[in-house]
Amino acid sequence: MYRRWSFLRTIAILLFLTVPLTIAAQSEEATAEPTSPPEIIPTLTPIPPPTETPTATPEPTLTETPIPAVTPEVTASLEPTASEPPPATLIVPATETPPESEATEAPAADSAPVVVPAAMCDPNAAIVRAPLPSNEGAGLEAVSADGRYVVLSKYVRTDWYGSTYEFILDFYLYDRLTCQTALLPNYPRDLPLVYFPGRTSADGRFVVGSVNTGRLFQVEDFTRLIKDVFVLDRQTGQETIVSVAANGGLSDDSSGKAMISADGRYIVYESQADNLVLNPPPYCIGEQGDPPVHCPVILVYDRQTGQNTRVLQSSGPSGSNRYEDNNFVSLDDFSANGQRIAYSRSDDCLMACTYGLIYDLPSGTITDLPVNLDGDGLYEFFTNLRISGDGRYVAYVYNPSTGTPGSFDQVIVYDSVTGQYEYVSAAPNRALGNAHSGSVSLSLDGRYLAFSSDASNLVSGDTNNVRDVFVYDRQTHRNTRVSVGAGGAQANGVSGNRVAISGDGQYVAFESEASNLVADDTNGVGDVFLAKVVFPPLSQPPLPQSPTLIAPTSGTLTNSTSLTFSWTAAPNAEYYRLLIDDDRDFSSPVEAAHVFGLSYTSTSLFDHQLYWRVEAINSAGIARSAIWYFTIDTTPPAAPALRYPLNNSVITMARPSFSWLAVPTANRYRLQIARDAAFMLILSDTDTDLLAAAPVTLRQGYYYWRVQARDAAGNWGTFSEVRGFELNILRSPAQRTDVSTQRPTFQWYAYPGARAYQLQVDDSMTFDSPIVNQTIHHLQTSFQPAALPYGQYYWRVNVDTGGGFVPSPVFWEVAIRVIGLNAPVLTAPLNGAVVTSPVTLSWNAVSGGETYEFIIDNDPTFYSPEARYVDSPSGTSIFLPPGRYYWKVRAWNAANQPGAWSVPRSFTVSS
Secondary structure, eight states, X not given: OOOOOGGGGSSOTTTTOOOOOOOOOOOTTOOSSOOOOOOOOOOSSOOOOOOOOOOOOOOOOOOOOOOOOOOOOXXXXXXXXXXXXXXXXXXXXXXXXXXXXXXXXXXXXXOSOOOOOGGGOOTTOSEEEOOOTTOOOOEEEEEOTTSOEEEEEEEEEEEEETTXXXXXXXXXXXXXXXXXXXXXXXXXTTSTXXXXXXXXXXXXXXXXXXXXXXXXXXXXXXXXXXEEEEEEETTTOOEEXXXXXXXXXXXXXXXXXXXXXXXXXXXXXXXXXXXXXXXXXXXXXXXXXXXXXEOOEEEEEETTTTEXXXXXXXXXXXXXXXXXSSSOEEEEEEOTTSOEEEEEEEEOSSSOEEEXXXXXXXXXXXXXXXXXXXXOOOOOEEEEEEEOTTSOEEEEEEETTTTOTTOOOEEEEEETTTOOEEESSBOTTOOBOSSOEEEEEEOTTSSEEEEEEOOSSSSTTOOSOSOEEEEEETTTTEEEEOOBOGGGOBOSSOEEEEEEEOTTSSEEEEEEOOSSSSTTOOSSSOEEEEEEOOOOOOOOOOOOOOOOEEESOTTEEESOSOEEEEEOOOTTOSEEEEEEESSTTOSSOSEEEEESSSEXXXXXXXXXXXXXXXXXXXXXXXXXXXXXXXXXXXXXXXXOOEEESOTTEEEOOSSOOEEEOOOTTEEEEEEEEESSTTOSSEEEEEEESSSEEOOOOOOSEEEEEEEEEEETTOXXXXXXXXXXXXXXXXXXXXXXXXXXXXXXXXXEOOOTTOSEEEEEEESSTTOSSOSEEEEEETTOOEEOOSOOOSEEEEEEEEEESSSOOOOOTTSOOEEEEEOOOOOOOEEESOTTEEEOSSEEEEEOOOTTOOEEEEEEESSTTOSSOEEEEEOOSSEEEEOOOSEEEEEEEEEEOTTSOBOOOOOOEEEEEOO
């Protein structure tokens, strides 16, 4: 096994191949003696290719919204522009001799191209093998835009530098028209360890790659070579290091994965250097035992300004840079128009997760590729992002439920203009692939996608149980298997570890271990093949049958502007079109969705009566369903006006009735009863279609209530005003009062429907052995019992409405205190009077009073009073010095129990 550099896994040097590379073509009459190896000549005059029978290419009919072009200010001259920075000096390290045990001999490079007899060279063959001159196994790197050339690679040797290995590759160019493979010399020849092929500009003048300059990056005991990204101007021969600081200094860490726009202005690449831009990348944690390294970030180099800019700095939800919240970003692709970058971002979850994003250079905005398509909320995984030439379409491998048994990698294409996505690795009936898919490649216009898959349900007759290569046509929504031999023979080995489709979508290059795809494959190793994409004719199916609508049912009234529409499967339908309009003729539908399943959710509906139908479609025609309608109403009803009970009223019924006025458009109401005005302690929440309700039995206390209306569409309006009421059957004595007589009169409110009352008085809240347990006629609402001893009591009234007296906590018990003696009333001196000493104090006698106690003090709080007991029921006299005084009186009974204090008075002694 050997490692290929990741930038070689991109669409490589010949993606836009109008590259002026001249191959010394072998004459069709060539002898068996091979000529010298062909040389790549940097000329701007392409040699016309041999005549090829043209193949009709179906034109895509997709309507695309153009993306504003970035017009580079490139001079018409072939000389470098004045604004282009001078090339950085490349430092070539001294040769370091690897340890003997590690050194390897570099095999001699293949010096002669493959020679194929003219009679055996068929440019129009359905599939051909692109062999190396040595007939060894080859690796796939790229295919040209027109499908003529295939770039191959072969492992050459391993070089040792410091503490790292460098795996060296040779690259070859296969020409489909001449059936010859020739060694590609690296450009420029005087640079050490240049890694090619890189991507070129559309005219082939500018080529990007990466190079080892011999500088070392070292952290603690960890050492590796530093790679730099450079651009070569093939017209002038000028080599410019791109990964340099603004002051011209060399980078302090590696850069790579270089890609250039078709106009040659912009170069996008990854870098771990922290001195190329002002905001360097953060540190990431590497493998266990490795020191921290800088996270890779994505930079854009503008050849007009000579400046590097770090992109993708839009803030995520947490406020941090969205690609810095966790670990790594990885550059995947750069659109030919130089406007959009496709990349993936790792996430910090329990399993390995990556997410796909698109960065738009003109606007600086980021678009997230769709996630959680199956709605299970599990980990997502994106790989192998590929972007169309205009940046509109992105194809990628996606696993919606990473790590879940039965969850397979699927290929998806996303339309960044409409926001719609489509599963590519799907059967004709749109069932997803039943095994993993991957290795995506996308044509320039985004219509055709090549990919590999282990699935057996993408096309009929796939029974070889190995990975195959497929091409998907976004217009017909069909997959075609291309990893097949003559007569459609299924491959006898794995195909598609690496896949590349030509820019026009008519050729697919792929790696395969199969030996039966072509007749001359006898080397016993994996090879690279180039297949011409021939889409099988679509047989004319019978007309589809009409689908039957399921939901929403006709006449549905709803307040939701997001509805899910569903219907039954229609035999012979390839896909469906859902039409929604405010007119039955569907002349200008508000929504027209192409659907491959049996349901669709619309999120852009509005208040109106709308019509909908579904069309079943195949290549033979259209069958339409019936027309159903539904109404959307998001306008809530008004708040109800309350009737009874009135605000702050007293209710004597334990199960009170509530009523309110009708609200136009309302068909249901919600009554809430609570202990507090804020309705935090709701006791009852009742939904009713009536204008009155008696939902709950309440205990004695104060309550609040309100009502809310709802219409037929399900819209709840605002709540009404809040009203309060008191529920109380007991009148007097009131809660926590002192009763001055031992025979208080108990009074209560009449209870509707009462047949009798039961008065209970007890010194315990449990009423286990009431002191008073009196049954009273239903017309009587008061009772005076025999004398009660002094003390604290509880009293309640139970009601018999026909089932007898059943003790229940319908009403709160009321606590009272019987104290027996009333307070005296003071008569002289008058309050505030001025008197002389001795002062005569008098008061009215209290029934039951035996003696009287008066308190007099110069402090109104009576903090240190002078007390006097007197036997006279009417008053006494006392000598006092001049000053202001306060006094009060209370009575004591024969049992030496005090009564209530009188209301205090004051007077002033003048002399």
